[in-house]
Amino acid sequence: MTRIQDNKLLSGATLAAALSLAAVPVAGDTIKIGGMAPLSSPGSYQQGPELVLGLQWAVDDVNAAGGVLGKQVELIVEDTQGRPPTGATVVEKLITSDGVVAAAGEYHSSVCTSEIEVFHQHGIPFVIGSCWADTLTAAGYDEVFRTSVYSSKLAENMVAVMMANGIKKAASLVEDTDYGVGIATNLEGAIEKLGADIEFSYDVVEKTSKDFVPILLKYKTQVKPEILIVAVTQPGGFLILKQAHEIRFAPTSETLYLDGTCTAQNDQVFWDAVKDAGKYVLMSCPYSPSVKLTELGEQIKQRYIDQFDRQPNYLPLQGYDAMYSLLTAIENAGSTDGKAIIAALQALNLTGTRGDIQFSQEDGVWHHQWRDVPTFIFQYSEVGQSAGDAAILFPERFATAELMRP
Amino acid sequence: MDYYVLSQIVNGLIFGLIYALIALGLTVVFSIMRVVNFSHGEFYMLGGYTLYALTAGGAALFSLPFVVPTIVALPLAMAVVAMFGVAVERGLLRPVYTVRMDRPEEYAIILTFGLSLFLQYGALTTVGPYEMTPGSFWEGSKHILGDLWLAGDRLFAAGTSALLIAATLFFIYGTWTGRALMATAQNRVGATVVGVDPVRMNVIAMALAGLLAGAAGSLLAPVFLVYPDVGQIPVIKAFVIIVLGGMGSIPGAVVAALILGVVESLASVYISVAYRDVFAFLVLIGVLLFRPHGLFGQKERRA
Numbered sequence: 001m002t003r004i005q006d007n008k009l010l011s012g013a014t015l016a017a018a019l020s021l022a023a024v025p026v027a028g029d030t031i032k033i034g035g036m037a038p039l040s041s042p043g044s045y046q047q048g049p050e051l052v053l054g055l056q057w058a059v060d061d062v063n064a065a066g067g068v069l070g071k072q073v074e075l076i077v078e079d080t081q082g083r084p085p086t087g088a089t090v091v092e093k094l095i096t097s098d099g100v101v102a103a104a105g106e107y108h109s110s111v112c113t114s115e116i117e118v119f120h121q122h123g124i125p126f127v128i129g130s131c132w133a134d135t136l137t138a139a140g141y142d143e144v145f146r147t148s149v150y151s152s153k154l155a156e157n158m159v160a161v162m163m164a165n166g167i168k169k170a171a172s173l174v175e176d177t178d179y180g181v182g183i184a185t186n187l188e189g190a191i192e193k194l195g196a197d198i199e200f201s202y203d204v205v206e207k208t209s210k211d212f213v214p215i216l217l218k219y220k221t222q223v224k225p226e227i228l229i230v231a232v233t234q235p236g237g238f239l240i241l242k243q244a245h246e247i248r249f250a251p252t253s254e255t256l257y258l259d260g261t262c263t264a265q266n267d268q269v270f271w272d273a274v275k276d277a278g279k280y281v282l283m284s285c286p287y288s289p290s291v292k293l294t295e296l297g298e299q300i301k302q303r304y305i306d307q308f309d310r311q312p313n314y315l316p317l318q319g320y321d322a323m324y325s326l327l328t329a330i331e332n333a334g335s336t337d338g339k340a341i342i343a344a345l346q347a348l349n350l351t352g353t354r355g356d357i358q359f360s361q362e363d364g365v366w367h368h369q370w371r372d373v374p375t376f377i378f379q380y381s382e383v384g385q386s387a388g389d390a391a392i393l394f395p396e397r398f399a400t401a402e403l404m405r406p
Numbered sequence: 407m408d409y410y411v412l413s414q415i416v417n418g419l420i421f422g423l424i425y426a427l428i429a430l431g432l433t434v435v436f437s438i439m440r441v442v443n444f445s446h447g448e449f450y451m452l453g454g455y456t457l458y459a460l461t462a463g464g465a466a467l468f469s470l471p472f473v474v475p476t477i478v479a480l481p482l483a484m485a486v487v488a489m490f491g492v493a494v495e496r497g498l499l500r501p502v503y504t505v506r507m508d509r510p511e512e513y514a515i516i517l518t519f520g521l522s523l524f525l526q527y528g529a530l531t532t533v534g535p536y537e538m539t540p541g542s543f544w545e546g547s548k549h550i551l552g553d554l555w556l557a558g559d560r561l562f563a564a565g566t567s568a569l570l571i572a573a574t575l576f577f578i579y580g581t582w583t584g585r586a587l588m589a590t591a592q593n594r595v596g597a598t599v600v601g602v603d604p605v606r607m608n609v610i611a612m613a614l615a616g617l618l619a620g621a622a623g624s625l626l627a628p629v630f631l632v633y634p635d636v637g638q639i640p641v642i643k644a645f646v647i648i649v650l651g652g653m654g655s656i657p658g659a660v661v662a663a664l665i666l667g668v669v670e671s672l673a674s675v676y677i678s679v680a681y682r683d684v685f686a687f688l689v690l691i692g693v694l695l696f697r698p699h700g701l702f703g704q705k706e707r708r709a
Contacts, residue, residue: 041526041635046535176680204680208639210630213417213556214671215679221410221553235537235631242629246547246557273537273631 030074031067031336033059033326034094034103036087036115037129042208043082044233046269047107047315051129052077054319055105057300062327069334073327076100080111087111091118101336102126104322107315109133109179119143123338125329125345127322130315133182134365143338145345145359145368147321147352149286149375151179152365155186158229158258158284159196161377161394165403167256169199171225173215173240174260175207175232183231183260201225207236212243220249231260238263238273245277253405258282264380265289265313267387276383280406282393287314287354288376289388291398296324297353311388321352321370379404409552414671416550420564422667424626427567428640429647429659430574431618437591437654438611440511441499444518446644447637448525449487449616453623454540454632455533456483461541476541476628480566484620491616494521495609503608529634537631540624563625570621571660574614578656587611591654639683646686650693652703662701665689 035055037048059075067073076098078090087106094100095118103119104127106112112131119126120141128136128146132154137146162170172187174180184202191198201223203215219225228250230240237259244250250257262285264270270278289311293301300320304312325348330336333344346368350357354374360366377394378387381404391401432446443449455463460479464472474482498517502510543566544558578584589597590607598604623637630636647666651658669689674682693701 040530041638045530045634046537049535203678206680206683209682210639211417211421211670214414214674214682217410217413217417217554218675235633235636238537239630242631243557246560247553247555248547269536273539275539 030072031069031330032074032076032098032100033323034091034098034100035075035077035105035323036080036090036094036103036111037077037105038082038107038111039077039079040081043080043111044107046234046266047130047263048079050313050315051105051107051319053304054300054316054321055129055323057303057316058320058323058327062324068327068331069336075323077105080106080108080115082108082111084108084110084114088114088118091115095119095122095124100124101338102326102330102341104326105129105319106131108177109136109182110177112136113178116141116144125326125338125341127326127345129322130318131179133178134186135178135182137367137369138365140363140367142342142368145325147325147357147370147373148318149373150365150369151182152186152189153373153375154260154284155183155190156194157375157377157394158187158260159190159194159198161282161403162198162227163194163196167226168197169225170227170229171200171219171223172202172229172260173205173212173232174202174230175236176204177207179233180204180207180231183229187229205232205236205240207232209236210239212236212240213247216240216244216247216249220247220255225255227256227258229258229260233261234263234269235273237261238270241274241281242277245274251277251280251406256280256282256403256405258284258377260284262286262314265378265387267385268310271384278380279383280380280404282377282379282403283390284375284377285314286373286375287317288374288378288392288398289386290390290392290400291374291376293317293353294351294355296351300353311386313387317353321354321357324352325350325357409554411672413550413552413554414675415668416554417556418668418671419664420556420560420667421671422664423564423567423571424622425640425643425647425667426571426660426663427618427622427625429644429651429663430571430656431615431622432641432644433648433651433654433656433659434574434578434587434611434618435615436648437656438587439499439503439608441502441514441518442511443615444515444641445494445522445525446518446615446619447641448522448529449491449619450623450626450637450640451525451529451632451634452490453483453487453620454627454636455529455538455623456486456620457624457627458538458540458632463538463540473541476543479541480543480621480624483624484617487620487623488613488616491612491614491619492609495612499608499612500605504605526634526638533634535634537633538627539631540627542628543625557629559625559628563629566621566625570618574618575656575660577614583610643683643686646690650690650700652700655700655702655704658700658702 037052039048059073080087102125107130109131130148132151174184264283329344333340359368360371378390392398435443460474502514543562547555586602647662651662673685
């Protein structure tokens, strides 16, 4: 299999080209696995390639160890462009034309929402790479599993941090997607569930907008929250932070700023884009660069650093865990039959990059969800700070500092 | 009127000036060449990337020991995009009016649409997917009024946009070349009869469009960052503006841009920010119902 060797920047198109080469069978008989991610506009083409990297590395490692069921694995990657209809179309193509036996990946919750319907219809197992909306697992489909974090867990973490720091008024700007709206409704739910005395309001914004000054000015002068939680993926999220800083709204001593998307963890890109606006920004993430990973996780992390000369964010690890779980389940099932793979996934107990992966059998959001998926809340305290040096505020057992205010 | 409303209007007008600059190049090309340039957003993107390369990228990516001052890089970036516009005219668009073909306008639409995709994916492949921030024109936040503070770069972009718009209007209406452009826009055959070279006018129109798009892309790059599809939304707004103002009307584009800036600013806080990008289309539909040719459009401008 061809390995991606770009030393500086992961380009979506380059990656797609490389992976189409990687998709050429290396043996006469292979097991085909689908991989989906946004690799071009209007999708988050900044994130998609990072996720695909994790999928590909898992396939490479399994192939290097002899493959699955004695055969090499062939990863067929499709670009879903962040569009739900495209997601459904490429999944249909992967199943009916390419003949994949299972799939992993995807970044946008709204795209996952359309994709799971196709997987469910065909009875093909799908391990979600990085779609966070609760509704995906709550749909209760047998075919759908998730190794990534989910919105309600992140929301509860954020509310816990607010409660611990006496925050009484919070506001949120969320993108107009299943993910964004899900974060807002989950924050409302978490406030109620945890009995928090927090006044909360939110607005949905178009993630493609460029000028957020009008709504930020309204928040600054009329809403006056103590914390602004932003669930808008880059570049929209970066623009909100820049503009909140420019109008002297947040992060300030009056109003904290929390990045709910974890795009701030991609530190080089983050600091290049937002400069000094990023100081004191909090971020909610499913991975910590400073907390020790599993042995496998440390290997993947080091491989990433060696190849790209920077710390990985959470996406390659989430991608790796999704694909590694799927391939291990196929091996355990001893078959490529959909039902057998689903049964093997349900019985899975595997050490991934970030912990021991098991899928819950409970109903609701926990249906086929890795419940113990790790999550953290960090805070930058210096301009240009490495994500690994950011203070950990949550969970308490890993906390390295108290909340800092400008 | 309280400070809050005034602040929103001021921000809307500032954004309107920026919209106007983006739309101006598009309307110049349409009025002179009758070509709807779908790659105008990528001209804008090229302006941003050129500014980044001159002010930060060279030092960051290639360890060059110097950076070009941003204020010097601005005209250089404008010139680069203007030259690119001329190259597009000479290499791709000239057959629209020099070669006899059945559907020249459709040819131009497909061609510029293809060019847009080529440039966007080209940037994704060669430069990469991540956002970049070039050097600043005017660092820090500036107090405007009440609680309104705005980035110095945004104010610089708006002020420079106003100057460039004024200069463009002067060029169009106050110089012989500008009048020749307008003559070509009104009646291509008639302009040729009185000695105007329409091919030369097309070259000037594309250069001017490149100059304006390059300026917009450069001025806004420190405010809105640079990335491969950065021009997509601005160019959609620019299309709305030129239709709203009247296809081919330069003053119409300026007025429409200012209206759009203020409407978006006020509607996003008094109605819903969720539909900020929809308000442009609502205004467009409303105006076209009563003025089908736009605010300043004429019923028939073609020769």
